[in-house]
Amino acid sequence: MNEQKIVEIDTVKIKKRLKQRKAKMKMSLSVCARCTLCADSCFLFNNNNKDPKYMPSYKFINSIGRIYKRRGKVDRAALEKIREIVWKDCVLCTRCYCPFGIDIPDMIAFARSICREQGVYPTFED
């Protein structure tokens, strides 16, 4: 778990993590109707000229959704792109609201956890 110097992405490990929470993830991704109602509950969306990249649904579909769709077969570049979404575009304030009851913060936190395990995380020194 002390993965600071990992170069290769362990896709088997990612796949194993995905499997652990497959049911919740699958349901969340299939239930999302792209209604964008969650956007209004995101302060980052509201304070960034309603830029769609801050929509909670966009963030979870393009992070954990992307990893799940590729069945964990992602490379470092893909995880680094996801890192930008789950850390820079979301502060995990857990205030986003989904009318269908999707636990978006939980999905984003899961994406963060997978990134962390692969040594992809912010260092706050940039």
Place this chain on the structure above:
Amino acid sequence: MVKGQRKPIDEITGALEKYSNVLNIGCGGCVSVCLAGGQKEVNLLNAELESIYKQNNISKKIEGFTVERQCNMQYLDELDDIAGGYDCLMSMACGAGVQYLAEKFPGKPVFPAINTVAIGIDREIGIYEEKCRACGECVLGYTGGICPVTRCAKGLFNGPCGGTNKGKCEISNDISCAWQDIYERLKGQNRLDDILKIKEPMEWKNQTQRTIIQEPYMKRYT
């Protein structure tokens, strides 16, 4: 945000002395921003500990795991399947996180690896300054946005005291007098009337544990 500083390595090794299987848990919240207890710091501390144990021929397993926030049970739940395999847990979160972790795993010894120092601001990367003592009686509106509880050595609500000398505090010439600064700030805003108002002594509520329930949630929780 909460600011922390890593404990001296001797104190950490002393706390872990009796345990051979340790999980060091980082926090992705405030302590990660102040470079004290995030994932990177977990890795650095673990590497340092491993090196010390190797040099001294001590057999000990140290592993790391970072959760998003140790002050939120939702994120601590991630440790459910992991924590059981270790003799003790070490937390690199603030005091709140350490206590919540200990509450979640009451049967496991939990040791803090950092000292929680302050609520503060980021001057530069790696330089943090205390700004608030969370006293629960904020007077910043009357003191020109300068906190007398944090900045004044005596925490005076009505100042300055007789120890002020040419804008410096009597405890050190390197420390500016908070009340002199308050005076200057209020003068610049043409608000010197505020300094003449006598503030009642503080009710030191922080001597007992405080719980905050925001107004819209009162009905739900009381």
